[in-house]
Amino acid sequence: MTPAPVIVIGATGDVGSAAARFAEQHGSSVVLAVRDLEKPVPGLSAAAEKAGRYERVQIDLFRPDTIEAAVRTTGAKRAFLYATLGSQDIVPDIIGALKAGGVEFVVFLSTVSIATAGDDLSQVGPEKYIPWLHAQYEIQLEKTFGKQGYVALRAGFFSSNMRWYYGGIAKGEVRVAYPDALLELCTPEDLGRVAASFLSQKPETVTDEPAIVLSGPEPVTLRHALEIIGTVLGRPIRVVRVDQEENVQEMKQMLGDATARTLVQEFVERETAGDDVKRIIEEGAVNMRKYAHGGQNMEKWAQENKDSIIAALSGSG
Numbered sequence: 001m002t003p004a005p006v007i008v009i010g011a012t013g014d015v016g017s018a019a020a021r022f023a024e025q026h027g028s029s030v031v032l033a034v035r036d037l038e039k040p041v042p043g044l045s046a047a048a049e050k051a052g053r054y055e056r057v058q059i060d061l062f063r064p065d066t067i068e069a070a071v072r073t074t075g076a077k078r079a080f081l082y083a084t085l086g087s088q089d090i091v092p093d094i095i096g097a098l099k100a101g102g103v104e105f106v107v108f109l110s111t112v113s114i115a116t117a118g119d120d121l122s123q124v125g126p127e128k129y130i131p132w133l134h135a136q137y138e139i140q141l142e143k144t145f146g147k148q149g150y151v152a153l154r155a156g157f158f159s160s161n162m163r164w165y166y167g168g169i170a171k172g173e174v175r176v177a178y179p180d181a182l183l184e185l186c187t188p189e190d191l192g193r194v195a196a197s198f199l200s201q202k203p204e205t206v207t208d209e210p211a212i213v214l215s216g217p218e219p220v221t222l223r224h225a226l227e228i229i230g231t232v233l234g235r236p237i238r239v240v241r242v243d244q245e246e247n248v249q250e251m252k253q254m255l256g257d258a259t260a261r262t263l264v265q266e267f268v269e270r271e272t273a274g275d276d277v278k279r280i281i282e283e284g285a286v287n288m289r290k291y292a293h294g295g296q297n298m299e300k301w302a303q304e305n306k307d308s309i310i311a312a313l314s315g316s317g
Contacts, residue, residue: 003027003028003029004075004076004077004078005028005029005030005031005053005055005074005075005076005077006023006028006029006030006031006076006077006078006079006080006199006200007030007031007033007057007070007071007074007076007078007079007080007103008020008023008030008031008032008033008079008080008199009033009059009061009067009079009080009081009082010033010034010061010080010081010082010084011030011032011033011034011041012032012034012036012039012040012041012042013082014042014158014160014188015082015109015155015158015188015191015192015195016080016082016192017041017042017043017044017188017192018043018188018189018191018192018193018195018196019080019107019191019192019195019196019199020032020041020044020054020080020192020196021041021043021044021192021196022192022193022195022196022197023195023196023199023200024052024053024054025196026196026197026199026200027053027200028053028196028199028200029053029054029055030052030053030054030055031054031055031056031057031070031074031076032049032054032055032056032057033057033058033059033067033070034056034057034058034059035058035059035060035061036058037056037058055074057070057073057074058070061084061087061094062084062087062090064090064093064094064096064097065097067094067097067098067101068097068098068100068101069101070101071097071098071101071102071103072100072101072102075102076101076102076103077102077103077104077105078103078104078105078106078107078198078199078201079098079103079105079106079107080106080107080109080195080199081094081095081098081106081107081108081109081137082108082109083108083109083110083111083133083134083136083137085133085255085256085259087133088126088132088133088136091136091137091140092140092144095137095140095141095144095145096144098144099144099145104145104149105145105149105150105151105198106141106145106149106150106151107150107151107153107195107198107199108137108138108141108150108151108152108153109153109155109191109195110134110137110138110152110153110154110155110211111130111131111134111154111155112154112155112156112157112184112213112214112215112280112281112284113128113130113131113134113266114131114134114135114138114154115154115211115213115280121135121138121139122135122139128262128265128266129258129259129261129262130259130262130263130266131262134152137152138152138210138211141210142210147210148210150210151198151209151210151211151212152210152211152212153191153194153195153198153212153214154211154212154213154214154284155184155186155191155214156183156184156185156186156213156214156215156216156219156281156284157183157184157185157186158185158186158187158188158191159185159186159187159188159216159296159298159301159302160187160188162225162226162229163312164251164254164255165226166309166312166313168237169226169229169230169233169235169237169313170313172235172236172237172238173237173238173239173240174226174237174238174239174240175240175241175242175246175247175250176222176239176240176241176242176247176267177241177242177243177244177246177247177264177267177268178222178247178264178267178268178270178271179221179222179223179239179241179271180221180222180223180271181221181222181267181268181270181271181273182219182220182221182270182271182273182277182278182281183219183220183221183222183225183267183270184214184215184216184219184281184284184285185215185216185218185219185220185225185297185298185301186214186215186216186284186288186295187216187295187296187301189296190214190216190288190292190294190295190296191214191292193291193292193293194212194214194288194291194292197291212287212291213280213283213284213287214284214287214288214291214292215280215281215282215283215284215285215287215288216285216288216295216296216297216298217285217288217289217294217295217296217297218285218297218298219281219285220298222239222267223239224298225298226239228298228299228302229302229309232299232302232303232306232309233306233309233310233313244264244265244268247260247264248260248261248264251263251264
C-alpha cells in the first residue's frame with residue numbers, strides 16, 4: 001500500500017523547503033502547499049521537482065477553507081505547519097481545517113522562547129508577541145489532535161535570520177542593543193532534517209514528548225556570529241551598542257512593531273542568560289545531535305552560504 005503523502009505548508013520558506021526536500025529523500029510523496037504556485041522552492045530546481053515525488057497546491061493560511069480543501073484533495077495525513085504573523089485570531093480555524101481535511105499528525109515549527117514558560121502555556125501573555133503566538137498554536141494543537149497527534153519543534157534563533165543585519169554588514173557597522181546575546185543558531189537545513197524525519201515517521205523520531213527544544217551545536221553571541229561572517233567575507237564588521245528603542249525602530253521596518261519589540265527585549269535579556277536558559281540551549285544541542293545526526297555550526301553555515309550572502313549584500317549597501 002502506498003503511504004499517504006505529507007503536506008508542507010510554507011514550502012517556499014527556509015525551513016519548509018528543507019523539510020519538503022528531506023521528506024522526499026526519505027521516500028515520502030510531498031505536497032508543496034504554497035500561496036504562489038509559480039514561486040520556486042529554495043534548493044529544489046524545477047527539473048528536480050518534476051522528477052521527484054512532488055505536487056503543488058495553492059493555499060492561503062488566512063483562508064482556512066483552502067487548507068482543508070488542499071488536505072482533502074491530496075489525501076495528506078501528516079502536515080508541516082508554522083505560525084504566520086498576524087494569524088492569532090484564526091489559529092483554531094487553521095488547525096481545525098487540517099483536522100477536518102484528514103490530517104492525523106502535525107509537525108509544528110515553534111520557538112524556543114516559550115520553553116521557559118512552564119507547562120501552562122495559557123500563562124504566556126500577548127505582551128511577548130512571538131512566544132504568545134506560538135503558544136496559541138501549541139495549545140490548539142493539543143486540544144484538536146491530543147498529545148500524541150503533534151510535535152512542536154521549539155527552535156532557537158535561525159542562522160538565516162542573520163539577514164536582519166545585512167544592511168549594517170554592507171556598511172561595515174551593525175548597530176544593536178544586544179551584541180552579547182547568546183544565540184542558539186540553528187540552520188534551516190538542520191531544522192528541515194528534523195521535521196522531515198517526523199513527517200516520514202522515521203524510527204528515531206519516536207517520542208512521548210509533544211515539544212522538543214532544538215539548538216545549534218555551538219551557541220555563540222551575536223557579536224561572535226557577526227565576526228564569523230566578517231571573517232568569511234574578508235571584511236571587518238564593527239558592532240555598536242545602541243539603546244533598545246533605536247534597535248526596535250530599525251527592526252520594525254522588517255518585522256513589524258510587536259515582533260521587533262519582543263525580539264529586542266528577549267535578546268537584551270539573553271546578554272545575562274541565567275542557568276535555566278543555558279540549560280535549555282544545551283538540551284536543544286543534544287536534541288539536534290539526536291534528531292539531525294549532528295548540526296551545522298555558524299562558521300560552516302557562513303562558508304556554505306557565502307555566495308548568497310554576498311549577493312544579498314550587493315542590494316543592501
